Amino acid sequence: MAQQFQSSRRKRGVILSSRGWQRVQSAEQKSAEQDNGSRAYTLDQLSERTGLSPNTITKVRRRRLAVDRQTLEFYFSAVGLELTPEDYISLDPDTANVSRSQTPLQGQVPLDSPYYIERQPDEQIAYEEVLQPGALIRIKAPQQSGKTSLMTRILASARDKGMREAVVSLQLADSSVLTDFNRFLRWFCAVVTHSLHLPNRVDEYWNEVYGSSYNCTNYFERYLLTEIDNPIVLALDEGDILFKHPILANDFMAMVRAWNEKSRYGNDGSELWQQLRLVVIHSAESLVGLPFNLNHSPFNIGLSIELKNFNQEQVQELIQRYGINNHQRIAPDLMSFLGGIPYLIQLTLHHISNREVSFSQIKEEAISTNSIFSSHLRNLFAKLQQSYPQLIPLLQQVVNASEPIVLDPIDAFNLQCVGLIRSINLHVEPSCMLYQQYFSQVLRRF
Template sequence: MAPSENFPESSPKRRRGVILSSKGWQRLQAAELLSSARNNEGNSYTLEQLSDRTGLSTKTLTKVRHRQRPVDQLTLVDYFKAFGLTLEPDDYISQEPDPEASIAILTNLLQTTLKGQLSLDSPFYIYRPPAEKFLIQEMMQPGALIRVRAPRQFGKTSLIARGLNSAQEQEFRTAVVSLQLADSGIFESLNQFLQWLCVMVSRSLGLPHNLEEYWNPMFGSSYSCSEYFESYLLAVSDRPLLLVLDEVNIVFNYPQIATDFFGMLRAWYEQSRHNAPLSELWQKLRLIIVYSTEVFLPLSIHQSPFNVGLLITLPPFTKEQVAELAVRYGLGDPEFYASKLIDFVAGNPYLTQLALFHLSQNHVTLDELLKTVTTPESIFESHLRQQLGYLEEHPPLKEAMQQVVLTPNGVELHPTVAFKLQGLGLVRFENKLTLPSCELYRVYFSNFLK
């Protein structure tokens, strides 16, 4: 059979415009696994073997399996048919212009995913290699500690969702605790905070909390919390436990508990590495720490969890990624839009998605988008007001941002203040100088922070 990639592009049946959905990818993987067990001595098929079996080129197979760039529907039909499957409508996500479907999908995107996590099968998720690969590979390692750092609304939650999905496929137990859910009073004492953490992890795992049995004030809060994990949460099952601690940067504002809390996390990591009776138990814990700003606490290098394990940083979108996203939104001349948006929002994932959504729905033209930044009609108004409101609540940050936007060549700020602004996504660094992270912020804050 000739490779499908050799079919003429002009054929109306060969239009490139679909990406495997999460369900379709799972069906295909299951069929491949079963076939390899029966016909390939249990060994995973190589791309060359898959090419021989499906009639698709290795290049096309790679594109299908990465689920990043659209292919034509007949390619998926051939791939599925080779493993005895019939391609169903929910096995793929269409990238072809379909006015009714586009309006429904994109409207739902604006109402939900633009405000948070992109679903696993969202066609608007852009992979930023090697982040996804490193995350999944590392969390499979015993006792792994992974740090995911990026400014607000840069896609950390969507990345973590993909890691959680992979962990669940490997039958890990998973627990996600966002520190943003904790009332400010929770952070008043280390004992209260660590008890809250234990209860939240227990609930996430569907377990009753047993604080009374494992918490002993005589031994201190950190010891009691570690005992709770060691003797209860980790011991109750032989399956690995993936624990995600989100918005950890909130603890940076409470130095009275931060040192002991982060020291405890570092101790857990070290416990999995010592050749001791309990090291195997602690190896079942895979810890992901998610935060938005650089660490500015005076932690000892031997007590900090921020200088061990694997650090994954999420960069802004590149021009090529913005162009790919413009294609997925159905915009013509994606290179043109990518060039303009890179100059204006500098690859900020949320701002890029927001702009492309409105452009694709003809809510605004590109010229209007660029010219209405400081007006109530701007599509960025809600986001910008939120950022301005945060600065108003924190006068030192407001004053620092004022210096940044009013100093064309950049200004040298105190590191703590600079990192906090970076965590908000408002600034970037060049050498020791701090500058606005994008033209949008420069224009807006220059006007409102005069």
Template sequence: MDIEEALVILDTFLEHRLNDVQEIVFRKSWEGQTYQEIAESSGYDANYIKDVGSKLWKLLSQDFEEEVTKSNFRSVLRRRADSFPRKFQNREDIFKQYQQLTGEGELRISSQRRVRSEFSMGMKNKGTREALIPNPDSLEIPSGPVPLHSLFYVERFPIEERTYTEICKPGSLIRIRAPRQMGKTSLMHRILTHARQGRGVHTVQISWQQADNQIFSSLDKFLRWFCANVSRQLNLEPRLDDFWDEDIGSKVSCTLYFQGYLLQKIDSPVVLALDEVNRIFEYPEICSDFLPLLRSWYEDASELEIWQKLRLVVVHATEAYIPLDINQSPFNVGLSIQLPEFSLEQVQDLAIRHGLDWAKGEVGAKKLAPLIAMIGGHPYLVRLALYQLARGEISLEQLLQDAPTIAGIYGNYLRHHLANLQKHFELAEALKRVVTNQISVQLEAITAYKLESMGLVKLEGNQAIPSCELYRLYFREQLS
């Protein structure tokens, strides 16, 4: 969704159009500008712009009947766009319908005149707004990637917009890094969906979790599996034997297979998304060859037109903990995205989407603060808490009291981590040091990276601290 589409949605729901100053604040906020920057670029006093902005978000909150703020208004508008009838889910369709109703051959979108078509008026009724707040039986159980049109996906501006722009560039590379269950795959799915909106763009998704263990027994077997998988997803018959030559090696054979077959056969761009790349880190011999191969393809795009067809999305949970030449690593080129935890404001917005009216306003933010103090802004932990609260099965006070115990809502989640730690003595001992110290602890590099990929610690330079109070309390008890 771009700014003009957002304004169309705005006109659909608001009783009165924005005035000129309100539209300036809306447009510049959409671009990510601060109130100070908006004031400087528009020639208004900063305090005046801040006041206009404050009143604007209150106005949108009243008309949308949900909390709207400067940080969440984009996600609110995206959800409203999804509530349009399916045949009106893109701007061109809305414009066409407007033209049919008005008989006009041309439509100009400006601050003086925008779409207010008759079909949209039916979207203003209260029932439509109330339908956005789920009842307990329609809540999504937090598990796996968040569905594409889910009410509960939280945008982390400007990350989505940056990735959507980058994936449209020839030969681009996007790297998404975050611990487990932080939303990496959910973002990857949205990038692929956005890419498919381009004419003829093909998308391929490879998850290394789906590969059999034997695939990692040799580089040759690994690359042949990789090429065959990509071929099938592009609806091309694998022709590995026509390009594979043991005399020139697996890496060159793989490159020739992409360059001479896959990219030749496909006329349009190919977006190749590699999920759970950190699994390859466990196989140093494969990792040390495959990752530089990705880097070489990215660099070839600057010289060879055919490689500009390939756009890469690399998703991983931690830094590569094998030694890679800085000039061969794919982790220092392209667009780097590190997913942050949710802020208190984002958690509050998500709580309201779950129908928790007590979470609104300053009082609601204060009530949610202890939850953030316990679990941080970890997306999965937050969603699990809000899901349970929305179902009315537990109070916030009881949830917080039981959270670090085996009887709490995180019991199964924590036991899963504990079982993994008990299989790896060195990780358990390292985490024990972290949770039993009141200050940060220095850990051996590979151990630190593995604990970070599990989401159990945060790294500050060479020092590690527990990711949240939940982990400190639970693992201090279980590992002592």
């Protein structure tokens, strides 16, 4: 009987391919337009249509864990599609067939990528927090640590709950926009309006008699938040760019903080502002010498998520996803040399999985000009020289020490924000062996 039951169980081991994910998204959107008043399906609605649990649907969409093929068939059938072999990727050990790009991951990890690793419990906390009225989530970490990748998943989770979303990448703001606060806020309102697929009515609500912050707040209060019934998740990406313009940053952050406070007044207007959920993304290094008053900014309120580096278990899982054997043996070496730094781990595994080089070769050439890390290391050193020269003597102390040392807490905080060191109780050491080797060499002449 036990054998019969075992053989009849569905074998788990597939995830959606990029093609499959695009097909099902498009079909789901068309189905919602026809059968749900053009409103995106909620997880509960999809569960009813597919016969799958909300948790299983979430698992299919995130593509982090494998499901069985029949699950995908149910999902596809519910939105009028027939599942084909091109729609999924096998992750079973015996039939692993994850397609690999010829270039390593750069920037945001796509929603449909099998190489995204969740860092729990922080991510689940963020998914739950964005559902709270008036939520404000701050995501910080050194550059290339996965902040924007997490942001896109928070937005996807919110979208699954029927919420609307607007993403403002401050990287798209022209320099002329960033030098004039009034022009910046008009640009900001226009971008949010466009993201929400609403008509641009900035001119109608802008009155030069009032200040720019008031006009922007009024535009949200009288138009955007009243025009849309569902909660709106507003994500501000690349917040570091604002900090290069201290006066603008100070005024803008004070306004964002005021919005969050409006949601807690307990009056009629509070209910309206509770519909707005804010997600602010910025590099941890932007906290080095903040150009604005912390008490007037959103940086000491809301939920703060500081993304950590990968741990050994997460590195092992990523090694498996790249189809590399002996993951239990390789993972400790990767952790020891690269410290779990996400970008460096992904870069290394990409080159190993494409059979370009072995890990032992990578370590031997780690700080040479031909190293796979050479561009990253040069950029890091250039940033240190140009933006944080005051940290160079401190970093010298750390990399030249034979064991973890004690630094002034503020100095340690600044070095850690840039991603160069890690703390061990009250002591600090280089973030990884790679950084120790490289900076101990290049800083000799200083």
